[in-house]
Amino acid sequence: MSHDVAVLGAGMHPWGKWGRPFATYGVAAARQALADAGVDWADVDLVVGGETVRNGYAGYVAGATFAQALGWNGARVATSYAACATGAQAIDTARARILAGLCDVALVVGADTTPKGFLAPNAGERYDDPDWLRFRLLGMTNPAYFALYARRRMDLYGATPEDFAKVKVKNAQAGLANPNARYRKAVTVEEVLGSAVVADPLHLLDICATSDGGAALVLTSMDYARSRGIASPVRVRAVSTVTPTFPQTVIEMPNFATDSSGTVPAGERTFKESIAHAAYEEAGIGPEDVDVAEVYDLSTALELDWYEDIGLCKRGEAERLIRSGETALGGRVPVNPSGGLASFGEAVPAQALAQVCELTWQLRGQAEGRQVEDASVGVTANQGLFGHGSSVLLST
Amino acid sequence: MTTTPAIDGWFTSGDLPALLGSRCGLCATVFFPRLDGFCRNPACSGEEFETVELSRRGTVWSYTDAQYQPPPPYIPRSENHEPFAIAAVELAEGLVVLGQVADGYGVADLRVGAEVELVVEPLYTDETGDRTIWRWKPVVELGAEADQ
Numbered sequence: 001m002s003h004d005v006a007v008l009g010a011g012m013h014p015w016g017k018w019g020r021p022f023a024t025y026g027v028a029a030a031r032q033a034l035a036d037a038g039v040d041w042a043d044v045d046l047v048v049g050g051e052t053v054r055n056g057y058a059g060y061v062a063g064a065t066f067a068q069a070l071g072w073n074g075a076r077v078a079t080s081y082a083a084c085a086t087g088a089q090a091i092d093t094a095r096a097r098i099l100a101g102l103c104d105v106a107l108v109v110g111a112d113t114t115p116k117g118f119l120a121p122n123a124g125e126r127y128d129d130p131d132w133l134r135f136r137l138l139g140m141t142n143p144a145y146f147a148l149y150a151r152r153r154m155d156l157y158g159a160t161p162e163d164f165a166k167v168k169v170k171n172a173q174a175g176l177a178n179p180n181a182r183y184r185k186a187v188t189v190e191e192v193l194g195s196a197v198v199a200d201p202l203h204l205l206d207i208c209a210t211s212d213g214g215a216a217l218v219l220t221s222m223d224y225a226r227s228r229g230i231a232s233p234v235r236v237r238a239v240s241t242v243t244p245t246f247p248q249t250v251i252e253m254p255n256f257a258t259d260s261s262g263t264v265p266a267g268e269r270t271f272k273e274s275i276a277h278a279a280y281e282e283a284g285i286g287p288e289d290v291d292v293a294e295v296y297d298l299s300t301a302l303e304l305d306w307y308e309d310i311g312l313c314k315r316g317e318a319e320r321l322i323r324s325g326e327t328a329l330g331g332r333v334p335v336n337p338s339g340g341l342a343s344f345g346e347a348v349p350a351q352a353l354a355q356v357c358e359l360t361w362q363l364r365g366q367a368e369g370r371q372v373e374d375a376s377v378g379v380t381a382n383q384g385l386f387g388h389g390s391s392v393l394l395s396t
Numbered sequence: 397m398t399t400t401p402a403i404d405g406w407f408t409s410g411d412l413p414a415l416l417g418s419r420c421g422l423c424a425t426v427f428f429p430r431l432d433g434f435c436r437n438p439a440c441s442g443e444e445f446e447t448v449e450l451s452r453r454g455t456v457w458s459y460t461d462a463q464y465q466p467p468p469p470y471i472p473r474s475e476n477h478e479p480f481a482i483a484a485v486e487l488a489e490g491l492v493v494l495g496q497v498a499d500g501y502g503v504a505d506l507r508v509g510a511e512v513e514l515v516v517e518p519l520y521t522d523e524t525g526d527r528t529i530w531r532w533k534p535v536v537e538l539g540a541e542a543d544q
């Protein structure tokens with residue numbers, strides 16, 4: 001049995017710092033996705049919302065908030081939360097109902113309005129919450145975790161701050177052509193290295209900002225797509241929402257420590273390696289088949305980690321890829337042709353959906369000004385706090 | 397005014413301070429911070445844990461620093477932020493534990509694989525006095541100091 005679902009529509013509200021309610025961005029993206037699909041809102045029988053945790057109750061029940069704002073149509077509703085992996089989990093929920101035959105047309109929406117500066121934990125004294133304690137006891141911000149991974153690349157594989165800066169330069173260049181990107185300005189290596197160091201070795205321009213934005217997808221059964229005369233839509237071939245296996249031996253936000261490998265040895269793959277691997281296995285498609293990837297560049301250095309984690313090269317070889325331009329537009333396997341988080345800034349519940357929007361446009365050949373030539377297979381990858389894997393594999 | 401840990405039951409103080417972990421009575425897996433309830437080894441049904449002191453020395457897995465003042469609930473030590481270093485340290489028990497780096501040391505004093513030792517130092521001051529935390533201090537081998 002085929003596990004494919006069709007991506008009939010993709011839509012986004014441009015990323016920025018607009019200061020409007022999150023539902024506004026979500027509805028704008030949803031309407032665009034429905035128009036792109038040529039599907040009437042009345043035909044949608046499932047709405048899956050990506051939860052935002054910073055916008056009160058309306059954010060906790062995001063699916064219903066979007067459905068009401070679009071005008072109640074009686075559709076079933078679900079809301080997903082998996083931190084940065086929220087969008088993938090929302091897609092997976094829609095896909096499961098479609099494949100089970102419980103739904104034909106699903107609208108998946110994520111949107112956020114985000115605060116300035118570091119993402120700080122919720123207020124109040126919470127001595128049993130590691131996400132609160134890491135700030136109180138260690139002063140451990142998100143960039144500090146990213147910096148640990150970056151420094152390890154330098155000491156183990158000879159990465160340099162210039163290598164990290166080149167990721168920003170590449171993504172900023174790609175983002176120039178993306179009308180949904182927040183930052184549309186070319187950046188030089190010198191500008192990255194000249195920006196303030198936030199957490200050694202990462203500079204301000206190595207680290208992604210937080211943004212407002214919204215993204216939406218219309219997912220349907222393959223039969224529904226055919227009934228609409230769309231014979232070969234972009235297809236979701238696999239969705240990975242895997243969790244780690246014990247022992248998880250890489251230190252991760254917001255934890256103080258890893259599991260111990262003292263009694264049970266660590267597995268064959270790290271958690272991050274297992275994320276895309278599960279998607280490849282599910283689809284029967286390998287990393288050698290990938291033409292384009294969208295990965296979560298929360299920091300420039302983290303994009304290099306992802307090259308290895310999704311199998312574009314062996315461990316320790318990512319620096320070679322960025323230096324040779326293999327992951328730039330025009331290279332062997334362009335990564336983040338959307339401009340990535342470097343050009344967008346993160347809008348948590350929308351970001352994993354935005355990755356899929358970009359790949360949909362890439363695989364249709366509609367990514368004007370940033371098109372990857374002859375792209376037919378694309379993969380997204382990201383990881384949400386507290387053990388949430390996120391990888392979506394798409395093909396023509 | 398007294399000197400007390402910033403959090404109860406996570407580490408010991410004194411001449412040879414150590415982190416306090418939990419060791420499962422059934423499978424002997426060690427956890428930090430301490431664990432109550434159920435063993436997280438998926439193949440183990442253990443529910444009883446012994447509190448154990450973790451190794452006082454380990455090797456650096458990676459390191460960084462905080463050049464900007466972290467947001468609350470971090471409590472600044474002074475009006476002007478003084479950058480501090482942070483290290484992730486691999487212990488003989490097979491786990492990696494984060495900690496700030498001891499006062500007076502920065503990223504230039506660290507490298508992946510270097511040996512560090514646990515110390516306890518003031519983190520911030522409140523109405524009760526100094527509140528302490530565990531930190532990682534580079535172990536400077538004899539003679540190495542003179543070389544620098």
Ligand SMILES: [Zn+2]
Nearest residue numbers: 420423435440
């Ligand atoms: Zn056990």
